[in-house]
Amino acid sequence: xxxxxxxxxxxxxxxxxxxxxxxxxxxxxxxxxxxxxxxxxxxxxxxxxxxxxxxxxxxxxxxxxxxxxxxxxxxxxxxxxxxxxxxxxxxxxxxxxxxxxxxxxxxxxxxxxxxxxxxxxxxxxxxxxxxxxxxxxxxxxxxxxxxxxxxxxxxxxxxxxxxxxxxxxxxxxxxxxxxxxxxxxxxxxxxxxxxxxxxxxxxxxxxxxxxxxxxxxxxxxxxxxxxxxxxxxxxxxxxxxxxxxxxxxxxxxxxxxxxxxxxxxxxxxxxxxxxxxxxxxxxxxxxxxxxxxxxxxxxxxxxxxxxxxxxxxxxxxxxxxxxxxxxxxxxxxxxxxxxxxxxxxxxxxxxxxxxxxxxxxxxxxxxxxxxxxxxxxxxxxxxxxxxxxxxxxxxxxxxxxxxxxxxxxxxxxxxxxxxxxxxxxxxxxxxxxxxxxxxxxxxxxxxxxxxxxxxxxxxxxxxxxxxxxxxxxxxxxxxxxxxxxxxxxxxxxxxxxxxxxxxxxxxxxxxxxxxxxxxxxxxxxxxxxxxxxxxxxxxxxxxxxxxxxxxxxxxxxxxxxxxx
Amino acid sequence: xxxxxxxxxxxxxxxxxxxxxxxxxxxxxxxxxxxxxxxxxxxxxxxxxxxxxxxxxxxxxxxxxxxxxxxxxxxxxxxxxxxxxxxxxxxxxxxxxxxxxxxxxxxxxxxxxxxxxxxxxxxxxxxxxxxxxxxxxxxxxxxxxxxxxxxxxxxxxxxxxxxxxxxxxxxxxxxxxxxxxxxxxxxxxxxxxxxxxxxxxxxxxxxxxxxxxxxxxxxxxxxxxxxxxxxxxxxxxxxxxxxxxxxxxxxxxxxxxxxxxxxxxxxxxxxxxxxxxxxxxxxxxxxxxxxxxxxxxxxxxxxxxxxxxxxxxxxxxxxxxxxxxxxxxxxxxxxxxxxxxxxxxxxxxxxxxxxxxxxxxxxxxxxxxx
Numbered sequence: 001x002x003x004x005x006x007x008x009x010x011x012x013x014x015x016x017x018x019x020x021x022x023x024x025x026x027x028x029x030x031x032x033x034x035x036x037x038x039x040x041x042x043x044x045x046x047x048x049x050x051x052x053x054x055x056x057x058x059x060x061x062x063x064x065x066x067x068x069x070x071x072x073x074x075x076x077x078x079x080x081x082x083x084x085x086x087x088x089x090x091x092x093x094x095x096x097x098x099x100x101x102x103x104x105x106x107x108x109x110x111x112x113x114x115x116x117x118x119x120x121x122x123x124x125x126x127x128x129x130x131x132x133x134x135x136x137x138x139x140x141x142x143x144x145x146x147x148x149x150x151x152x153x154x155x156x157x158x159x160x161x162x163x164x165x166x167x168x169x170x171x172x173x174x175x176x177x178x179x180x181x182x183x184x185x186x187x188x189x190x191x192x193x194x195x196x197x198x199x200x201x202x203x204x205x206x207x208x209x210x211x212x213x214x215x216x217x218x219x220x221x222x223x224x225x226x227x228x229x230x231x232x233x234x235x236x237x238x239x240x241x242x243x244x245x246x247x248x249x250x251x252x253x254x255x256x257x258x259x260x261x262x263x264x265x266x267x268x269x270x271x272x273x274x275x276x277x278x279x280x281x282x283x284x285x286x287x288x289x290x291x292x293x294x295x296x297x298x299x300x301x302x303x304x305x306x307x308x309x310x311x312x313x314x315x316x317x318x319x320x321x322x323x324x325x326x327x328x329x330x331x332x333x334x335x336x337x338x339x340x341x342x343x344x345x346x347x348x349x350x351x352x353x354x355x356x357x358x359x360x361x362x363x364x365x366x367x368x369x370x371x372x373x374x375x376x377x378x379x380x381x382x383x384x385x386x387x388x389x390x391x392x393x394x395x396x397x398x399x400x401x402x403x404x405x406x407x408x409x410x411x412x413x414x415x416x417x418x419x420x421x422x423x424x425x426x427x428x429x430x431x432x433x434x435x436x437x438x439x440x441x442x443x444x445x446x447x448x449x450x451x452x453x454x455x456x457x458x459x460x461x462x463x464x465x466x467x468x469x470x471x472x473x474x475x476x477x478x479x480x481x482x483x484x485x486x487x488x489x490x491x492x493x494x495x496x497x498x499x500x501x502x503x504x505x506x507x508x509x510x511x512x513x514x515x516x517x518x519x520x521x522x523x524x525x526x527x528x529x530x531x532x533x534x535x536x537x538x539x540x541x542x543x544x545x546x547x548x549x550x551x552x553x554x555x556x557x558x559x560x561x562x563x564x
Numbered sequence: 565x566x567x568x569x570x571x572x573x574x575x576x577x578x579x580x581x582x583x584x585x586x587x588x589x590x591x592x593x594x595x596x597x598x599x600x601x602x603x604x605x606x607x608x609x610x611x612x613x614x615x616x617x618x619x620x621x622x623x624x625x626x627x628x629x630x631x632x633x634x635x636x637x638x639x640x641x642x643x644x645x646x647x648x649x650x651x652x653x654x655x656x657x658x659x660x661x662x663x664x665x666x667x668x669x670x671x672x673x674x675x676x677x678x679x680x681x682x683x684x685x686x687x688x689x690x691x692x693x694x695x696x697x698x699x700x701x702x703x704x705x706x707x708x709x710x711x712x713x714x715x716x717x718x719x720x721x722x723x724x725x726x727x728x729x730x731x732x733x734x735x736x737x738x739x740x741x742x743x744x745x746x747x748x749x750x751x752x753x754x755x756x757x758x759x760x761x762x763x764x765x766x767x768x769x770x771x772x773x774x775x776x777x778x779x780x781x782x783x784x785x786x787x788x789x790x791x792x793x794x795x796x797x798x799x800x801x802x803x804x805x806x807x808x809x810x811x812x813x814x815x816x817x818x819x820x821x822x823x824x825x826x827x828x829x830x831x832x833x834x835x836x837x838x839x840x841x842x843x844x845x846x847x848x849x850x851x852x853x854x855x856x857x858x859x860x861x862x863x864x865x866x867x868x869x870x871x872x873x874x875x876x877x878x879x880x881x882x883x884x885x886x887x888x889x890x891x892x893x894x895x896x897x898x899x900x901x902x903x904x905x906x907x908x909x910x911x912x913x914x915x916x917x918x919x920x921x922x923x924x925x926x927x928x929x930x931x932x933x934x
Contacts, residue, residue: 363830
């Protein structure tokens with residue numbers, strides 16, 4: 001979940017009036033935000049945002065906008081958005097996308113901002129917005145990359161093309177060397193990090209102005225000159241490149257609204273594409289692309305369990321900064337410029353719920369009468385556990401992931417039907433547990449200090465490969481138990497198995513087997529109604545040696561799903 | 565002759581030094597050894613007389629024993645011969661000290677964490693919930709797609725979910741759910757949604773993962789759920805996380821659903837209140853808006869616990885129609901999850917999640933629930 005740091009001064013000026021920490025905590029849920037901390041010395045609020053589908057909230061201006069709407073019942077208005085019907089004058093500023101861009105990153109849009117001197121707080125805020133939008137919303141720059149540039153150095157129009165990675169070159173930010181795009185991927189830290197997004201393409205994205213001054217190599221790195229925005233700059237150009245136009249337009253709208261809230265004047269840029277897009281070949285950005293949304297009042301009332309009046313619904317939405325109208329049957333909303341999360345009428349229902357105030361909905365118990373019950377497997381497991389406890393065993397509970405050493409090497413088996421994790425975080429958690437016995441032996445290996453005899457068991461899940469299943473694997477409920485002491489042996493184990501089966505009221509016979517985990521001639525299969533349901537025996541000294549166990553040990557494992 | 569006289573007397577009985585005259589004493593001294601009489605006619609024997617008397621305390625004890633009629637002939641352990649012969653009738657039993665430290669016993673025992681989970685299960689059953697369960701290996705379809713999480717969602721990243729190496733893909737996904745879910749993602753299908761507007765990847769949806777959220781089982785229950793119906797599961801889940809005091813490689817999630825024609829936000833709040841009071845023993849309950857990709861609206865429930873203070877007990881919401889309709893359900897479905905491990909740790913007096921699955925036998929043996 002996105003976390004942001006917001007400077008007190010900036011946040012307070014956006015809010016209009018300062019809030020105490022307690023007041024913030026009380027009002028933050030409206031923005032699904034949590035106050036994670038307040039660094040009084042550094043004057044920083046740490047805020048966690050829970051809604052991963054509301055990127056507009058991931059900045060100081062966004063959170064403040066939501067809180068102010070809720071407090072003042074105001075709807076933020078922005079006059080710089082072009083629409084399909086009405087185009088705002090772009091003053092000759094153009095961004096031209098070339099045909100070659102389609103081969104690597106088909107869309108690039110931008111706008112400019114002016115009228116406010118960038119101070120340290122604003123700069124940090126811009127960098128943070130860029131990071132949150134591109135990392136969290138733009139999937140680590142894969143679908144959205146954003147750059148900020150010094151607009152006063154740019155000779156419009158700006159060009160975006162797919163360039164030859166071995167020919168196009170410039171001096172990247174934080175370096176002195178003039179490098180080709182491919183060299184940047186190999187040498188620059190950001191190249192190493194984000195180069196792989198485009199590395200396999202025939203051309204690389206390249207952004208430059210009409211005087212051939214380079215802006216950047218999106219989504220990797222800005223140039224050291226036009227791309228080096230500093231405190232004191234007053235004229236900015238924002239560019240967004242990526243794979244989906246809606247996401248880019250939304251990201252541009254969010255940043256434009258944030259900048260306007262911080263005191264900038266937004267200067268639109270006309271973006272020209274050589275191919276058709278959902279919104280034509282020429283789009284003046286910021287561009288309002290959202291469709292109106294609606295919800296039946298009957299549906300809304302049924303979902304909330306409350307017969308809110310049309311007026312209450314409009315009022316609640318106004319608290320959320322959403323303009324709404326109602327008639328007898330429906331509520332119609334104008335989606336705010338900075339939001340695009342109204343996928344279904346239920347999304348309007350939730351905004352009404354928050355705007356109306358959760359505390360105004362009284363909890364009610366569901367009326368429907370239903371019968372509660374545990375699964376058959378759980379009922380059988382409880383029966384087994386009761387008998388095992390009666391036999392003097394301590395119940396254990398284990399993790400279901402383990403290492404190759406534990407499950408395969410120490411057990412002296414080949415592990416050919418074990419489930420392996422493709423992307424283990426560490427070799428300690430590389431396999432899914434195929435058997436309870438390695439877990440029990442691990443216990444034995446770390447419990448030499450515990451008073452003997454050791455008698456332990458677990459009823460839990462194991463999983464292994466099984467070609468007959470759709471997944472090629474099967475998950476089973478197993479009982480495993482282990483005894484260890486100086487006089488533990490086959491006879492005692494045999495008695496315990498006999499007692500267990502007697503009280504489970506199941507017949508069984510023992511059959512010879514050869515299994516490297518056990519001593520030959522002192523182990524066997526348990527067969528019930530003609531089906532192999534388990535194995536048992538004296539654990540082989542070679543296995544004990546691998547685990548570092550020096551106490552005679554017996555073990556048994558039974559598939560309860562087969563026995564049930 | 566002193567010598568003859570002394571030797572004659574000494575041959576009959578030992579001489580008493582105090583009864584000899586000086587001459588005789590002198591003779592004895594010259595002709596005896598203190599140790600080992602070999603080579604000398606006489607040997608000296610030294611004697612010491614010691615007298616014992618009862619102290620006052622001893623005298624009191626003696627008086628008490630006499631008063632209690634204890635003679636020192638009392639019986640110890642009861643024996644079979646004592647019982648069959650009836651000899652016990654002619655004697656009394658020696659009383660044992662009550663305060664001798666007893667020897668340690670190692671009983672057969674349930675694991676207290678398991679007992680706690682069982683208590684939670686029984687509690688939920690008593691509230692009318694039916695238990696569900698499922699396999700540890702899932703596919704992307706059930707683990708995310710069916711929950712209307714877009715296939716590009718960040719929580720579905722290689723750094724969040726464990727992929728199964730082999731077989732990497734399930735053979736097939738059940739129809740009509742696959743088609744319905746795929747269309748819902750692409751354009752909303754007939755759910756009333758506009759969908760996520762991307763091209764659904766039919767290869768990706770079959771990719772196998774270790775179940776990463778208990779909600780998977782809720783989704784899998786929907787196609788064959790009863791209406792009205794209440795279901796729950798305590799599901800082992802797996803996350804790609806650094807293992808530490810607050811993150812396990814695998815852990816239990818307690819989740820469930822409520823289906824009904826008339827369930828809504830208010831009944832969701834009522835349900836959460838019931839959980840807060842019955843399962844968590846909450847003193848106060850607070851609801852705040854939350855976010856989950858598969859519910860809308862979404863609610864978090866925070867409770868004031870008598871020991872732990874305020875904390876987030878769980879997340880919940882009403883399943884999005886994109887989830888329910890695509891799986892063939894036309895009534896609202898409340899979905900909820902409870903973070904019970906925090907209470908389990910408190911119950912067991914632990915503060916490290918890893919301890920819940922410790923292999924250390926002694927540690928588990930000594931563990932008590934509160």
